[in-house]
Amino acid sequence: MKTTIQKTLMTARLFSGFWDRWSVHGVEDHVVSEIRPQLGNLEVWTDHFNKSGQLNENLAHSFYEKHLVNEAEYYYRLSALYYNLNQWIYPKQNDDKTYWFQKCLISIRKADAISSIDTRYVSIEISNHTCFGRVRLPANPVGCIIIVNPIDSSKEELFKYEMDFIRQNFITISFDGPGQGETYTFQGLKATQKRWMDFTDTVIEYAWSFFPDIPLYLFGTSSGASWAIYGSCNPKVTKAVAVSPAIRSEGIDLPAYFIERMNSVIEDKETILPNLHQLNIHKPIFMFHGALDVMTSSKTIYNLYDRLPSDKKFLEYEGEGHCCNYKLEKIRKLSMMWYLE
Structure with a gap:
């Protein structure tokens, strides 16, 4: 019987779509093409991405010595993404996962240390456990965006989201919630629907307590999009963007490796998603959907959109699947324009 890791490696070797998520978040094409044919065991994976991480870390150091700080910052973040791939491959909390996540955090903090944008490492308490987060503070903020990450992602993976939002002077707040990233790896806190309700509410209250005079926006993808819609019911939130929201009770066939990872x-094996049909949604929501999405059907998305208040927007991409991966950069740009309307 194959383990979850073996199933993940097999999927990564056989299906190019596995890599879409990682490619749009920064993983280089040549790094993927070099490893795919060789993916027979875990050691091949960890060795390859460790070398890629070290290579980019060295490149970042070289750029920094030449006073090319922006380039150095980017390549430190890219090196962290490769180390993040190594922690991600382990579905369960263990020493190896912890080791690679620590390497990921070291690279991220090297990038933060040389960045012109102030970064603060923060935390909140959920179910007597610490949830770890980061806040990035441009000098003249026009708004504050809470990035609600998909359950299978860490905040470090989505560094391009931060970069795009910060360039346009948005404060970014990003936490690893129950079952996610740094919080799961170091605290062992698993996800339940109730914990995610508490987490979403607490992050919003946290943001409001520090930035009460700045418009508060939500940006979420997949399960994070569903929780962004839930969060939009909070009166402190101004607007929310939901990219490919995952809908509970959807009769879909997810890949075996992904189900086991979850x-x-x-x-709580029932669901960790909010029941969107029970929410009193009244804030503006911009929803994005990929017509080729096999995780959430177009019919389900259309039905949800019809229930939203009148001040809403919808954009569907014919050639995109779940999370609209190859349109995410454009989606972030459109979202920022819409936030400020």
Whole structure:
């Protein structure tokens, strides 16, 4: 019987779509093409991405010595993404996952240390456990965006989101919630629907307590999009963007490796998603959908959109699947324009 890691490696070797998420978040094409044919065991994976991480870390150091700080910052973040791939491959909390996540955090903090944007490492308490977050503070903020990450992603993976939002002078707040990233790896806190409700509410209250005079926006993808819609019901939130929201009770066939990964981080096997049909949604929502999405059907998305208040927007991409991966950069630009309308 194949383990979850073996199933993940097989999927990565056989299906190019596996890599879409990682490619749009920064993983280089040549790094993927070099490893795919060789993906027979875990050691090949960790060795390859460790070398890629070290290579980019060295490149970042070289740029920094030449006073090319922006380039150095980017390549430190890219090196962290490769180390993040190594922690991600382990579905369950263990020493190896912890080791690679620590390497990821070291690279991220090297990037933060040389960045012109102030970064603060923060935390909140959920179910007597610490949830770890980061806040980035441009000098003259026009708004504050809470990035709600998909359950299978860490905040470090989505560094391009931060970069795009910060360039346009938005404060960014990004936490790893129950079952996610740094919080799961170091605290062992698993996801339940109730914990995610508490987490979303607490992050919004946290943002409001520090930035009460700045418009508060939400940006979420996949399960994070569903929780962004939930969060939009909070009166402190101004607007929310939902990219490919995951809908509960959807009769879909998810890949075996993904189901097993989720079972490792979810305590309540029923669902960790909010029941969107029970929410009193009244704030503006901009929803994005990929027509080729096999995780959430177009019919389900259309039905949800019809229930939203009149001040809403919808954009569907014919050639995109779940999370609209290859349109994410454009989606972030459109979202920032819409936030400020």
